[in-house]
Amino acid sequence: MKTYTYNESINNLDTLLKRDEGENQEIRSRVLEIIDTVKSQGDAALIDYTEKFDGCRLEALRVTDTEIQEAFELVGPEMAAIIEEAAGNIRAFHEKQKEETWMYNPSPGITLGQHITPLERVGLYVPGGKAAYPSTVLMDSIPAIVAGVDSLVMVTPPGKDGKINPNILAAARIAGVHEIYKVGGAQAIAALAYGTESILPVNKIVGPGNIYVATAKKEVFGKVAIDMIAGPSEVLILADETANPVYAAADLLSQAEHDEMAMPILVTTDADFGERVIAEVYRQIEADLGRKEIARKSVDNYGFVFLAENLDQAFELSNAIAPEHMEILLPEPMQYLERVRNAGAIFLGSYTPEPLGDYFAGPNHTLPTSGTAKFSSPLGVYDFMKKSSILSYSENALEKVYKKIAAFARSEGLDAHAKSVERRYEDK
Amino acid sequence: MKTYTYNESINNLDTLLKRDEGENQEIRSRVLEIIDTVKSQGDAALIDYTEKFDGCRLEALRVTDTEIQEAFELVGPEMAAIIEEAAGNIRAFHEKQKEETWMYNPSPGITLGQHITPLERVGLYVPGGKAAYPSTVLMDSIPAIVAGVDSLVMVTPPGKDGKINPNILAAARIAGVHEIYKVGGAQAIAALAYGTESILPVNKIVGPGNIYVATAKKEVFGKVAIDMIAGPSEVLILADETANPVYAAADLLSQAEHDEMAMPILVTTDADFGERVIAEVYRQIEADLGRKEIARKSVDNYGFVFLAENLDQAFELSNAIAPEHMEILLPEPMQYLERVRNAGAIFLGSYTPEPLGDYFAGPNHTLPTSGTAKFSSPLGVYDFMKKSSILSYSENALEKVYKKIAAFARSEGLDAHAKSVERRYEDK
Numbered sequence: 086m087k088t089y090t091y092n093e094s095i096n097n098l099d100t101l102l103k104r105d106e107g108e109n110q111e112i113r114s115r116v117l118e119i120i121d122t123v124k125s126q127g128d129a130a131l132i133d134y135t136e137k138f139d140g141c142r143l144e145a146l147r148v149t150d151t152e153i154q155e156a157f158e159l160v161g162p163e164m165a166a167i168i169e170e171a172a173g174n175i176r177a178f179h180e181k182q183k184e185e186t187w188m189y190n191p192s193p194g195i196t197l198g199q200h201i202t203p204l205e206r207v208g209l210y211v212p213g214g215k216a217a218y219p220s221t222v223l224m225d226s227i228p229a230i231v232a233g234v235d236s237l238v239m240v241t242p243p244g245k246d247g248k249i250n251p252n253i254l255a256a257a258r259i260a261g262v263h264e265i266y267k268v269g270g271a272q273a274i275a276a277l278a279y280g281t282e283s284i285l286p287v288n289k290i291v292g293p294g295n296i297y298v299a300t301a302k303k304e305v306f307g308k309v310a311i312d313m314i315a316g317p318s319e320v321l322i323l324a325d326e327t328a329n330p331v332y333a334a335a336d337l338l339s340q341a342e343h344d345e346m347a348m349p350i351l352v353t354t355d356a357d358f359g360e361r362v363i364a365e366v367y368r369q370i371e372a373d374l375g376r377k378e379i380a381r382k383s384v385d386n387y388g389f390v391f392l393a394e395n396l397d398q399a400f401e402l403s404n405a406i407a408p409e410h411m412e413i414l415l416p417e418p419m420q421y422l423e424r425v426r427n428a429g430a431i432f433l434g435s436y437t438p439e440p441l442g443d444y445f446a447g448p449n450h451t452l453p454t455s456g457t458a459k460f461s462s463p464l465g466v467y468d469f470m471k472k473s474s475i476l477s478y479s480e481n482a483l484e485k486v487y488k489k490i491a492a493f494a495r496s497e498g499l500d501a502h503a504k505s506v507e508r509r510y511e512d513k
Numbered sequence: 514m515k516t517y518t519y520n521e522s523i524n525n526l527d528t529l530l531k532r533d534e535g536e537n538q539e540i541r542s543r544v545l546e547i548i549d550t551v552k553s554q555g556d557a558a559l560i561d562y563t564e565k566f567d568g569c570r571l572e573a574l575r576v577t578d579t580e581i582q583e584a585f586e587l588v589g590p591e592m593a594a595i596i597e598e599a600a601g602n603i604r605a606f607h608e609k610q611k612e613e614t615w616m617y618n619p620s621p622g623i624t625l626g627q628h629i630t631p632l633e634r635v636g637l638y639v640p641g642g643k644a645a646y647p648s649t650v651l652m653d654s655i656p657a658i659v660a661g662v663d664s665l666v667m668v669t670p671p672g673k674d675g676k677i678n679p680n681i682l683a684a685a686r687i688a689g690v691h692e693i694y695k696v697g698g699a700q701a702i703a704a705l706a707y708g709t710e711s712i713l714p715v716n717k718i719v720g721p722g723n724i725y726v727a728t729a730k731k732e733v734f735g736k737v738a739i740d741m742i743a744g745p746s747e748v749l750i751l752a753d754e755t756a757n758p759v760y761a762a763a764d765l766l767s768q769a770e771h772d773e774m775a776m777p778i779l780v781t782t783d784a785d786f787g788e789r790v791i792a793e794v795y796r797q798i799e800a801d802l803g804r805k806e807i808a809r810k811s812v813d814n815y816g817f818v819f820l821a822e823n824l825d826q827a828f829e830l831s832n833a834i835a836p837e838h839m840e841i842l843l844p845e846p847m848q849y850l851e852r853v854r855n856a857g858a859i860f861l862g863s864y865t866p867e868p869l870g871d872y873f874a875g876p877n878h879t880l881p882t883s884g885t886a887k888f889s890s891p892l893g894v895y896d897f898m899k900k901s902s903i904l905s906y907s908e909n910a911l912e913k914v915y916k917k918i919a920a921f922a923r924s925e926g927l928d929a930h931a932k933s934v935e936r937r938y939e940d941k
Contacts, residue, residue, distance in 0.1 A: 448902035
């Protein structure tokens, strides 16, 4: 882990954190070819690409009820119960995000409002292999189900045996996913955006994926909506000397084990505390960490300690970094909430470690990464609902203002706009 | 205008309405070059491109207070008062969209919630020339101001005389825009996304523009947030035989005059009414329409009448089209609100014509076009605020569940996640 002072870092974060990476043109052209092939050949292209990339020739793309029942047997009742309990907590939190249609009468004869409706069809991408996380299935699908989406369609690449990870299937069923297809990569994104014989097109695609999936999502954006394209993720722990370095180190490592490019960041007002955390991070890696190689690379290359002279500097650094996960390890942490301008999720105090939010507490773990918390929110029910404005004027209400509307329209050179209101009153 | 029955159209709308257009690779490569040049050369590139594309060599990019005062003199007090009144209505509606931070206690020792903060810096693109609409300045900037954005930065190309349309400048000042720069096109989008000596980078870019602007927005998406990329706009009037064909025709034409590719669509349960509207549309074009050439091309090439056998079919067609603007010209129109699944804005009854919403009533006129109302909302305060999840567990609350969290983490192979919670209790 590298240590920098506030002055060394505050105007230099983009460089230090190596953000804003360019796109890969070669990957883009391969993705465009895959999208075109799926558009023209439909299911046949999906079957061929799955054979090529995933190593299995499928008879049918859609996962059957029998396969889901088999999955539950493999998962076992104990794990299924934990998934159920987590799903219940996630559902309860997201119910609070649900918005309702509203209307009001600003003046006699006038009604204005906002009509709220769920999206009709949503696609959920779930990565295969080692990154197949049932917790992500819960986090990405429950908000859509709470929103009232008619059809939530999951796609995920099969293994060489043509099967899907049983925990994934169990989580999908518990969450309430409506349709599941065995297809991954850019070809799955193309199928969701444009449709094939088996897969009807969706209105929005969410969920994480590798560079091919991310590039394909960016390409189909506009035809369908997409969620933010996730980069490597980060945790930022803001702590003073009262924090426990063992906990801080453990939480930094829970991020580091995800990915060699994950960023564990400590911002502290106490240089001595910073040194103790660094020592403890390496001690824990050596002592007993399962994924120690990945964690060590993350810590070595992307681990940072930023030393602030006071809490003002500490929060300024944190807000400039806009971390995906932020832990505040200060006494009475709730009082600092108003100082947080940019963060995906805020974990307050010593007994709210990041993994609590990853699995169980209820708020979403799909969060804006790589500084995008400056303009993005956690995945939520609001991502699966949309708004339509409502306007209603009576004859008298319009009559009072139509001349102003006509004048405004003419100032923009839009004569037919002016006439549209004027024709209502031209005989009067 | 072409007329189709429900059966001829319901499964054929994408083809009929010619949606889902491909991108232009040549434009894309020119846009990429412009973005790279602005990234490397900053203000100098902006000055050069403005000379090349807008025909004026600027001394300074930023609009001064003196220029804004001059603009108000040109606009005059009468028009300024109309802009002020419209701005007041827009502000009042958008105040209702403001969300507040919330928290709750699902169990003892547990606090969960959602922290709401405005974006810090937002860029607003305003087209120049004939498409320079002060109403759009109001509609795009007031939600950001209501949200509490710290810095709202407007960019718009100057005319050959180096000046900005005075109505645009007046509307920007009335709305509360903080900074205005004379730069347009892809170079303006690059400046907003990456920053130059004069223009600090923003977190999000909104506002309409030509194909270069739209392509540039798509390219910088990810580095910054963007609003939906707008296509040609449409109005859909759903009417039965009780509607007034003169009003319906006038409202179709208010859309048609925007753009040769604008789509005026009538969905009606009465074939005779459809014919009367078509006749009236052409009569009004000939009689007195200012922009008759544009309107005629729009009506000829992109005007449609869809004949439904009943209201069920009519609403099904409308929801499949997902119009930007929808007028419901039926008796007691409010009762049909629940049947509207996809629409940007819903105008109810004979005295709520679309131009009322374009200028004056209060709801936003920046709406999802080209069918994107299936997954997008009107521009609103929610586009300029973001959410951070809040989590706080006490020592006891975490102790009750940490073994489940550890089990879930281990099921995903994430050992350090498990250890992060376990280390809090390993001495107990």
